Amino acid sequence: MTAKRASPPAPAGREKILDAAEALFAERGFFGVTMRQISERAGVDVALPNYYFGSKQGLFDGVFLRRAEILNARRSEALERALATTADGRPELAGIIDAFLRPIRDAQSSADVGWRNYCRLVALVNSSPVWARMMTSHFDALVSKFVSALRLALPDVEMKDLYWAYHFLSGSLTLTMADTGRIDALSGGLCHSENARDAYAHMKEFYTAAFVGLAKSSARSATKKASRRTKA
Amino acid sequence: MTAKRASPPAPAGREKILDAAEALFAERGFFGVTMRQISERAGVDVALPNYYFGSKQGLFDGVFLRRAEILNARRSEALERALATTADGRPELAGIIDAFLRPIRDAQSSADVGWRNYCRLVALVNSSPVWARMMTSHFDALVSKFVSALRLALPDVEMKDLYWAYHFLSGSLTLTMADTGRIDALSGGLCHSENARDAYAHMKEFYTAAFVGLAKSSARSATKKASRRTKA
DNA sequence: GTCTATACCGTGATAGAC
DNA sequence: GTCTATCACGGTATAGAC
Structure with missing residues (x-):
């Protein structure tokens, strides 16, 4: 008796279409790719993508969703672990940032093309007014x-500042995922965008320090406010 | 004789085409827009864009170039000014970052739509493997x-770290320029992406502190190295 | 249920007449 | 500068093969 796979023995065609579409959408975006290019790359008939996904839009959604769920599960799990590790009753900042970044780093440095x-596709989606709602x-x-976890680690930082800081982190992450190679040329070879490990190591360190700085400047302005209160 | 207006003379054919194309490319990217949509929006004949710009690609280049030159001049000038203001023989970090960001902030909060x-278009271009070479x-x-100016302000930070930090700044800036509104929803209304002043004020403060942090951690590792040397 | 062949018909960029 | 024709290519529907 043949061992049953846990996940549905999906017909080869469907996955091949998703893979082909993923690669092409990541490169040229939704409008820059035709159904014919996708089916040709997947080695299937033009009509097959429509058979499975109903429309080009449906295929795009399918591509985006397939790995979004996996990624969400991994990041969610990593966050749980980070929150479980507390120092003096608070979760550790670096651990939270690591949980946020590591699953993406692993995806981007994966052997699976x-x-x-997918990382490049997400970057494209996140930068476009048309698609950002999918994010x-x-x-x-x-x-x-x-963001709530960050707040636990940095209780003195105001939520608004925390959201802006998240926005900046999101931008840095997005550009790193886009992997356009611009930094390689700019840095004259000092930085290699295909070396995701290095990029994410720098990003983690940079942002951990920056979030700490946020806490310090909150402390400063709180002190100022307090001293104003004392004077009054 | 009719008085000549100082402020924008009603754009002639060529400029109207650039304006229309700019708006549409910013929204949907190069492939998401047709020449018919552009000419319709500009109120000119379908053939006119080709007459002026040779091809759709030529039009795209024209749109990108028109303001790139103006923006470069403004930022270059701002940088010169920042470099002229030195404290103890070094340019001031915050001034450099301000010079980098302010012209873009002004563009994004300009009354001129x-x-x-254009800011949104640049964000799209910078996130796409197909177009990033234009950046x-x-x-x-x-x-x-x-980056050289940053190095003058932070002489102890290694160039590689400085380039990575620039990359992160570039990502944050790009996502801010993309102005997709995602942060508005996420923050439950605490952050408003259409308030460019606020976004850039936070960005300047955040990155100034983060770059200072970079210098501190360089100092730390330099000390470590030095103490290792001393031990040996 | 999975997949192919083909047809449909609107729309694309652009060239050439005016 | 404008109008119009061209013709390849776009997404997708359908018929039917395995």
């Missing part, structure tokens, strides 16, 4: 949990 | 000067 393509609807629930 | 559209060829000369 599909994951690397909101698939990722923002988890992002809110991250 | 064309500038606002390199039009902006990287100036960016190199900025």
Whole structure:
């Protein structure tokens, strides 16, 4: 008796279409790719993507969703672990940032080219007014949990400052995921965008320090306010 | 004789096409827009864009170039001014970052909707593997000067770290320029992406502190190295 | 249920006549 | 500068093969 796979023995065609579409959408965006290019790359008939996904838009959604769920699960799990590790009753800042970044780093440095393509697609989606709502609807629930976790680690920072800081982190992450190679040329070879490990190590360190700085400047302005109160 | 207006003379055919194309490309990208949509929006014949710009690609280049030159001049000038203001023989960090960001902030909060559209277009271009080379060829000369200026302000930070930090700043800036509104929803209304002043004020403060943090951690590792040397 | 062949018909960029 | 024709290519529907 043949061992049954846990996950549905999906027909080869469907996955091949998703993979081909993922690679092409990541490279040229939704409008820059035709159904014919996708089916040709997947080695299937032009009509097959429509058979499975109903429309080009449906295929795009399918591509985006497939790995969004996996990624969300991994990041959510990593966040839980980070929150479980507390020092003096608070979760550790660096651990939270690591939980936020590491699953993406792993995706981007994965041997599976599909994951690397997916990262570039997410970057494209997140930068476009047309598609950014897909980010909101698939990722923002988890992002809110991250921001709440940051708040636990940095209770003196105001939520507004924390959200802006998250926005900056999100931008840095997005550009890193886009992997356009611009930094390679700019830095004259000092930085290699294909070396995701290095990029994410720098990002983690940079942002951990920057969030700490946020706490310090909050402390400063709180002191100022307090001393004003004392004077009055 | 009719008095000549100082402020924008009603754009003639060529400019109207650039304006229309700019708005549409910013919204939907190169492939998401048709020449018919552009000419309809500009109120000109379908053939006119081709007459002026040779091709759709030529039009795209024209849109990108028109304001790139103006922006480069403004930022270059701002950087010169920042470099002229030195404290103890070094340019001031915050001044350099301000010079880098302010012209873009002004563009994004301009009354001229064309500038606002242009910012979104640049964000799209910078996030796409297909177009990012346009960033390199039009902006990287100036960016190199900025990184050199940062190095003057922070002589102890290694160039590689400085380039990575620039990369992160560039990502934050890009996402801010993209102005997708995602942060508005996420923050539950605490942050308003259409309030460019606020966004850039936070960005300037955040990155100034983060770059200072970079210098401190360099100092730390230098000390460590030095103490290792001493031990040996 | 999975997949192919083909047809449909609107729209694309652009060239050439005016 | 403008109008119009061209013709390849776009997404997708359908018929039917395995």
